[in-house]
Amino acid sequence: MELSANLQPLAGIVGTWKGEGRGTYPTITPFQYTEEITFTNIGKPFLHYMQRTWNAAGLPLHTETGYLRSPGNGVVEMTLALPTGQTELLEGTLREEDGALVLTMSGKVLNTATAKRVEATERTYRLSGDRLASTMSMAAVGVDMNLHLTTEFSRV
Numbered sequence: 001m002e003l004s005a006n007l008q009p010l011a012g013i014v015g016t017w018k019g020e021g022r023g024t025y026p027t028i029t030p031f032q033y034t035e036e037i038t039f040t041n042i043g044k045p046f047l048h049y050m051q052r053t054w055n056a057a058g059l060p061l062h063t064e065t066g067y068l069r070s071p072g073n074g075v076v077e078m079t080l081a082l083p084t085g086q087t088e089l090l091e092g093t094l095r096e097e098d099g100a101l102v103l104t105m106s107g108k109v110l111n112t113a114t115a116k117r118v119e120a121t122e123r124t125y126r127l128s129g130d131r132l133a134s135t136m137s138m139a140a141v142g143v144d145m146n147l148h149l150t151t152e153f154s155r156v
Contacts (some may be wrong), residue, residue: 006070009094012101013125014047017132021053021151026143031063033153037134039068049078070094076103078123083098090123100128105138116141120144130155 003011016038024030033053040048046069053061066080066088078090092105108119119139126133132153139145 001041001043003041006045007041007103008048010039010068010070010076012127013103014041015039017153018156019151019153021133021149023144023147023149025138025140026058027141029116032056035153036156037153045069049080065066076105078107078119080104080107085112086110086118088121097126099127102126107124120145137156 003014007067011018016036018034018036020029021033021035023033033055034049035053037049037051042048046067049066050063050066051065052063055061062082064080064082066078069077071077071090074094076092076094078088080088080090082088087110088107089110090105090107092103094101094103096102096133103123103125105123107123109118109121111117118138122137122145124135134149134151134153135147136149137145137147
């Protein structure tokens, strides 16, 4: 299936990626995890996104799903739904930096009444060949913006 013209700059990110990650935040004990993300071309002007993580014992930790759009002029937008009671609306830039494709986005978060309060997020994806690195920072539960997750992926 041909990739929409507006998604051509993102062609390298399409596919499945798996890697090891580290989680930290001022309110939790640091942890390690395995993460898999998939960016799927479904023939529309956006990519479908699916993410899953597992702990060291192979038990599920987290999942999220959404869509990545690039309407042009180096702009990227991502919408995510999380089972923890949040939705994220992220906006940012797509640029080339030292031979790598870099997506940098800041997010607004909407929380359900029973969810832990997340105020804002920041996500970065850095693609260099068949290596993808991601970071996720958040301002949550009364704590200012702090790094939360870091993952190094390889293409599956």
